[in-house]
Amino acid sequence: MSPRRIQKREVSDMVINVRPVIEAGVGASLTREGVFVPGEMSLGELVFAPFEGHAEAPWKVEVSNVGEGVHARGRVRTEVRTVCARCLEEFVLPVQGEVDELFYKEPTVDEQGDELPVIDVEGFIDLEPILYEALLMALPFKPLHDENCRGLCSGCGVNLNREDCRCEEGPDPSHPFAGLRDLL
């Protein structure tokens, strides 16, 4: 056992001892909850940043013995600051991620040859990467501050949520013939 690993176990409530669930047999389960601090997350160019007082992501996960391993199921939620894809205004986005992951008793690979999550030799699982991924999966590629956001006018650039488009305004209203426009 490496000293780093001991330290991690003492510090993180996301590292869970599942040995009691394994020993109790198929169907046995335990529930854990805690608070995760995901930090800044990004999808390509899009940044989802924590903000004052909202950096924490409470989580709750049930771990059950399903024979070949333990199934971890639960939720993690937080709020992040990001920019609306239509109007480009910053806003706060609530994010709720679903945890649904099988940790195998024996090292196992998927069809691509990638290693699947495994219970370590001492009977621990680490939820931290799973919680982080659950939040990441819940992030939208086109965040909208409101589903009905009207965005920016591609002609005059005004924020159509707050102002009317000026593209059709025509000549300066102080022009001597400006009044004629209303007659046409």
Ligand SMILES: [Zn+2]
């Ligand atoms: Zn918007």
Ligand SMILES: [Zn+2]
């Ligand atoms: Zn316009």
